[in-house]
Amino acid sequence: MIRIPQVRVIDEEGNQLGVMPTPKALEMAQERGLDLVEVAPMAAPPVARFLDFGQYKYELTKREKEAKRRQRSVTFKEVRLSPKIGIGDFETKLHRAVEFLEDGDRIKVTVRFRGRELTHPELGRRMLERFADQVKEHGVIERPPILEGKSMFITLASTHKPKTDAPAAAPAAAPDVAAAPNPAAAPAATAPTPAPAPTPRPAAAPVEPTAGEPAVSGG
Numbered sequence: 001m002i003r004i005p006q007v008r009v010i011d012e013e014g015n016q017l018g019v020m021p022t023p024k025a026l027e028m029a030q031e032r033g034l035d036l037v038e039v040a041p042m043a044a045p046p047v048a049r050f051l052d053f054g055q056y057k058y059e060l061t062k063r064e065k066e067a068k069r070r071q072r073s074v075t076f077k078e079v080r081l082s083p084k085i086g087i088g089d090f091e092t093k094l095h096r097a098v099e100f101l102e103d104g105d106r107i108k109v110t111v112r113f114r115g116r117e118l119t120h121p122e123l124g125r126r127m128l129e130r131f132a133d134q135v136k137e138h139g140v141i142e143r144p145p146i147l148e149g150k151s152m153f154i155t156l157a158s159t160h161k162p163k164t165d166a167p168a169a170a171p172a173a174a175p176d177v178a179a180a181p182n183p184a185a186a187p188a189a190t191a192p193t194p195a196p197a198p199t200p201r202p203a204a205a206p207v208e209p210t211a212g213e214p215a216v217s218g219g
Contacts, residue, residue, distance in 0.1 A: 002026075002038050007048040010039075019045055078108045081131070083123045094134050101138035101158040110153040124152040132156065 002022050009017040009025045012034060017025075022036075029036040029050045037056060040047035077100040079093050100107050109131055111124035125145045132141050132154060139156035146153060 002036060002046075002048060004046055007036075007038070007046050008043065010047060010049045012050040022048075075105050076108060077105050078110060079131075081109065081111045081127060083111060083113060083117050083120070083127065085127075090131075094131065097131070097135050097156070098138050101135060101156065102160050104158050104160050106142070106158060107139065107156050108153055109156065110151050113150045113152070118150055121147055121152060128152065128154045
C-alpha cells in the first residue's frame with residue numbers, strides 16, 4: 001500500500017505525468033486496468049508507475065534467477081586415469097575433460113598406480129603430459145605432474161568463460177517488458193458499451209508488499 005499523500009507518476013509508456021495526489025494516481029491506473037507501483041520510494045516525492053504488477057513481479061523473479069545462474073561458482077572436476085588405460089577409454093576421458101573446460105570449470109587429472117606400476121612413475125607423467133597436450137585448446141596447466149602417494153596428478157584451468165555468462169544482456173530489457181501497457185486495457189477503454197454505462201470498478205484492497213518488493217496499490 002502506498003501511504004504517502006502524493007507521488008510523481010510515470011505512465012505505462014514511460015511518460016512523466018507529474019506530481020499528483022496518490023488517490024488520483026490510483027484512480028488513473030485503475031481506469032487503464034493497471035496497478036500503481038511505487039518504483040522509487042526514496043525519491044522526493046516518491047515515484048510511482050502504472051504497471052501490471054503480476055507481470056512486473058514475474059520479471060523481477062526471472063531476473064533474480066538469471067542473476068543467480070550467472071553467479072555460479074567455478075567448480076573443480078576430476079578425471080581419473082590408469083597407466084594401462086585403453087585407447088577408447090582414454091578418448092572418452094579426453095572428451096569429458098573438454099566438456100568440463102568448455103563449461104569454465106577447472107579439472108584435476110589423476111593417474112592412479114597399482115602394485116608394481118608405482119615403480120614406473122614416468123609412465124604416468126608421460127600420460128598426463130599427453131592428456132594436457134590433447135586439451136591445450138581448452139585448458140592450460142596450472143600445476144605440473146606431482147606424485148603423491150600412489151597417485152600422480154596435474155590441474156588444468158579453463159580458457160573458456162562459463163557458459164552462464166552468455167545471456168547476461170537479457171535482464172537489461174526486463175524493466176521495459178514489465179512496464180509495457182496491458183494489451184487488453186486500451187481497447188476496453190474505447191469500445192462502445194450498451195446503456196446503462198457500467199459502474200466504475202471499485203478499488204481493490206491495498207496489497208502490503210513483502211520485504212524487498214515495491215509498494216503497490218491494486219489495479
